[in-house]
Amino acid sequence: MDWAHLTFDWNRARAVVATAETGSLSAAARALGLTQPTLGRQVSALEEELGVTLFTRAGKRMELTEAGLHLIEPLRRMAEAAEATARVASGQSQDIAGTVTITASHLYASELLPPILARIRAEAPALQVQVVATNAIRDLMRREADIAIRHARPDQPDLTARLIREDEAALYATPALLAQGPVETLPFIGFDLADTYRGMLAQRALDLPPDAFPLLSEDSHTQLALARAGLGVAALPVWVGDPDPLLVRAQPGAPPLVTFPVWLAAHRELHSSRRIRLVFDRLAEGLTPG
Known part of the structure; x- marks a missing residue:
């Protein structure tokens, strides 16, 4: 295996396979728990990386080009391998239970969170997620929420934060x-x-x-x-x-x-709580532009 030259981005490949399987960017985004703009950027990034056009748009449908037809099978085999890996690891997430509270502004809660939460539900069905949609800043230090999507970096020392995107x-x-x-x-x-x-x-x-x-x-x-x-x-x-x-x-x-920035913030319990870590990581993946 030539590890030094193996720089292939699996997230981009997954986006292409899902788009080919579902026939549209919107359906693929719902299937992967991503926003449609994020998924579209991942598909475009892989096309740019490979130097080929993989899809043509026919109305709202995405159809594979000749190059796409040649590449889809090896990409699909990558997806099958990833699915097998996920099945092996699923036992580690099936037992994640309890409640995680997310707070976000109204538009982010209603427009961006649903596809991400669908993915979390599929991965950890015993987990309960409470979404608090508010423009007020919930106090993570007093545990009014476990994870917050904020537009300013929190300055409390006991919080951990990650810059997700610039909107x-x-x-x-x-x-x-x-x-x-x-x-x-x-x-x-x-x-x-x-x-x-x-x-x-x-x-x-x-x-x-x-x-x-x-x-x-x-x-x-x-x-x-x-x-x-x-x-x-x-x-x-x-x-x-x-x-x-x-x-x-x-x-x-x-x-x-x-x-304005979009920050993902959580209490430092993030590093010791499996359920909070899972939700934090999936939010980071779903909200980060591809």
Whole structure:
């Protein structure tokens, strides 16, 4: 075995096999417990690594190219070997039981966690996972949660944290609303009565008066619903706004409104608790861009 040159990334190969088996990126993402953008990046990365195009898109379906047909069998054998390995190791996860509490903001809890939790359920069916969807920071030190998805690095010494990704946010609105005039003349959807959001917009040359925010909500799902209804311009993560069929960027071509980190944090018991470690690792895998 030429170990020095064996740099093949199994996660990318798995993404290709799942896409070939299910016929679409969305179905493959659900099967693997990943988000569709993450899985798509893994497929693209393997194509770039190998220097070939493995799929062509036919509507929503992904069909293997000639090169893909040649490569899928050895990739499928890799998948079968990995599955056999997982069966051998499954006895080590079947006995993981108890409850693990995850806290995350509303959009991350509802949009990104479900496929990851499906994978955790399949791997450790005796485990119970409680999801606390809130924009407030739960105190890990007081064990209000075991694992937190945060947008700022925790500074408590007894917590361990891992930077998972850097996300971006932009301004979105319906095309009908944007047709009414320049973006600075339109109503905006605010977070609360504080001026933090106004200050952020002012840094992007959008110096808006307080009455430019006729609607306020701290709930991100409500902000999204209000924007979809054409009631105002909203700041949303690009992974939410870009694929939304009802919304477009209010400032196309402009840099992101803000870039913010996504941290995965847990109490140091992470290193001694098998159930917390399992959930932490699967969250890290599912949330990390491929």
